[in-house]
Amino acid sequence: MRICIYGAGASGGHFAVRLALAGHDVSVIARGPHLAAIKQHGLLLRTGKDALSAQVAAGDSPAPFGPQDVVIVATKATALPVIAAQIGPLVGKDTLVIFPQNGMTWWYPVGLPASHPKPPAIPIFELAKPFLAAMRPDQVLGGIIYSANEVEAPGVIKNNSPAHNRMEIAPIDQASAMRDTLSALRAEFESAGILSPDPGDIRAAVWTKLVNNMSGSTIGLATASPSDGARKDAALSEIYRRVMREGLSIAAAHGYPLDLDPDRMLARLLNHKASLLQDYEQHRPMEVAEIVLAPVAFARAAKIATPTLDTIAAIVTKLAKDRGLIAADLGVDL
Template sequence: MRICVFGAGAVGGNLAVRLALAGNEVSLVARGAALAAINSDGLQVLAGDDVLEARLSASDDPASLGAQDAVIVAAKAHQLPAFAATAAPLLHRDTLVVFAQNGIPWWYPAAGLQPLLDPDGAVEHVVGRERSTGAVIYSANAKLAPNIIRNTSPQRNRLTIAAVDPGSQARVAQLRRVLRAAGIESPDTDDLRAAIWQKLIGNASVSVLSFLDERTSREVFDDAWLGPAGAAIAEELAAVARAECLAVDAARAAPAPGHFSSMLQDSRAGRPIEAAALLTAPQMIARQHGIATPCFDLLCGLAYGKAARLQAQARATADLG
């Protein structure tokens, strides 16, 4: 299968290498140091004791890569407008576009979310729901160098996918088989929305706390104070999901040891955090159902406050430079 991974971050790079080694024609949209390193030396994934290496076509110009059978968007949710602005050359009528982001996705059927998650309707206009594939990813990764990735969950690399439009179900089933052949778990699912909320519960109750406390996700999960706080957040979000008529509980799997959440990795690298999809959108849905979420609201306030302070510090440092 001809597959383009849009975004050469830790998750995207891990998926790209595994798909390439399984015999697919894989390309990457990358920029800056990552693009230079991948084109010079290839892409490497350290997974337990295994070293996975692949040479891939990589470019910062999607038009140079041509139309694809599938595009896996591994950029963050707030980067979707940039994807939409350059994605058209990657698409033909039957291209599947897999949105592998955390949080509530742009296509989620709830009132009032589009201005937040798909400003100006750019993704819907360029991609459309008929080509869109919802996804939930479980894969713990970190960048060690521009073209070297540490996969800290070598026994668990899962991409659950489902068609947003029923007309693309057969193509999604084919992509699911391709993922499985590459050693990437891709289970069947009857309701991707439930899987989205189950992952969201883990992200909000562990990953955001990891960002705030600047410790690994496992340390936060096991902490005598933050562990119960995360459990309370999980209970609130599970109640919202149930109001959406979804079979979701507040159970959370223990994170991989030694892994820093992607939100913390982004903040340490000076990148914006995933806030709208992980924080604001669930709050909006909770308000629509009239459900109080005091613990989650506090989490949102603390996360937005820290993000604003980091941005102010970055601006001050740039002004001094």
């Protein structure tokens, strides 16, 4: 398959290596020193005791690569406005485009069942118009990545979860008829070493990941600690449980009751700096709006009190604002 990874950073670079080594025609969109290193040496993935290297076509613009079979938009949500204006050359009439961003995502309201509460108006949803100018809704796949990665050096990706690398994909329209196509695509991911189970309802999967991120990732950011720091401190463990319980209430109020146990999820936290903390430390734009403030907006739309989440949101928003790492218009007044 012709596969373009739009954003060959931590997770995108990891998957680019695995898919290229599985025999696919892989191209990547990157920038700066990372792009220069990929062009000169290819991509190197360090995972456990293994070092995997792959040569991939690379550039800073999608225009030269043409229509693809699959595009994986592996950037952070903060880069999506630029990508919406640039992605067109990669999308043909049969191209599938996967969006596996953390947090609340642009396509959530597109095809949302009429029986579900109307979501609040938040900035990320404004991207539906430009993206759907470049692709049809039936070409869009929601994605959820469970894989702990970081860019160790330009052109070098370090995977911190060798036994736990997964990308769940599903149509954003539950009535989609692409079951056979998706089964084949998941099989290709599996053969490349990327677990890809069927998540069922993709919005429920989004809420599952979001509830996890708004708990462990935000506490890790606020305390400058790996995610499992919330498990190692009794007071932080209780804060984690409270935030997660509030997140479960928000999801249920919007039509997605989740069978998640806070203690079980606490026990699974990895000794890994979440992307929020990585971005903060490296002075990169942060997904605070999508991971933290979006659930606050959903809670207020459903008239649910979330005192612990509100506190965490105020703290991490202040941290990001002080470094100029979030947009001025966040869509929520704290």
